[in-house]
Amino acid sequence: MSTEKYIVFQLNDQEYGTSIEQIVSIERLLKVVSLPKVSDFIEGITKLRGDVIPVIDLKKRMDLPHSEETDQSRMLVSNVDDLSVGFLVDAASDVIDIDDSMIEPAPTTIKGIDVNFLSGVAKLEDRLLLLVDLSYVLNYEEITEVKQVVEDEVNEDNQDSDLEEDNKAETEE
Numbered sequence: 001m002s003t004e005k006y007i008v009f010q011l012n013d014q015e016y017g018t019s020i021e022q023i024v025s026i027e028r029l030l031k032v033v034s035l036p037k038v039s040d041f042i043e044g045i046t047k048l049r050g051d052v053i054p055v056i057d058l059k060k061r062m063d064l065p066h067s068e069e070t071d072q073s074r075m076l077v078s079n080v081d082d083l084s085v086g087f088l089v090d091a092a093s094d095v096i097d098i099d100d101s102m103i104e105p106a107p108t109t110i111k112g113i114d115v116n117f118l119s120g121v122a123k124l125e126d127r128l129l130l131l132v133d134l135s136y137v138l139n140y141e142e143i144t145e146v147k148q149v150v151e152d153e154v155n156e157d158n159q160d161s162d163l164e165e166d167n168k169a170e171t172e173e
Helices: 140-154 157-172
Strands: 003-011 014-019 023-028 042-048 051-057 074-080 083-089 091-099 118-123 128-132
Touching: 003 074, 003 083, 003 128, 014 091, 042 083, 042 140, 051 140, 074 091, 083 140
Parallel strands: 014 128, 051 083
Antiparallel strands: 003 014, 003 091, 023 074, 042 051, 074 083, 118 128
8 A cells, every 4th residue: 555645725615736846836816917719628727937837727627616715815836738727716725645555547527627636535534535647637728729829929928928927026925
């Protein structure tokens, strides 16, 4: 039996987990520049430590009801197909150890959730934790779209420098 660390995060009132190996960092929400003519789950782009990264609303992507951002809202930064992507979540609350024996295969249907994103369900002592594999949240066409968004924005220096200054000020607070 092996144990793996998972980051626990919330979308609405449901807890989810993702392998800590998929997460580069957990960030407070930064200023996001909206983009025209992109899929509705792409919130826009932001600049983080000098890199332009696309920001994905994980609730929209998973067809979950929208809720307002709060002080607890976070961005999970993950590498998806060699691209840093920020996933918006309501909160990132914990890092826990989950033993393989506690994980069951993902059910084939869960009301309101695209089960293709799920890698399993962890049966913990006091709750169930849906395990999300962030590498499957975007399909090939969507990854291509997200990469194109980043390439287009990297070529526009003036907007990027304004965004970087705004985010730099926010992260220093």
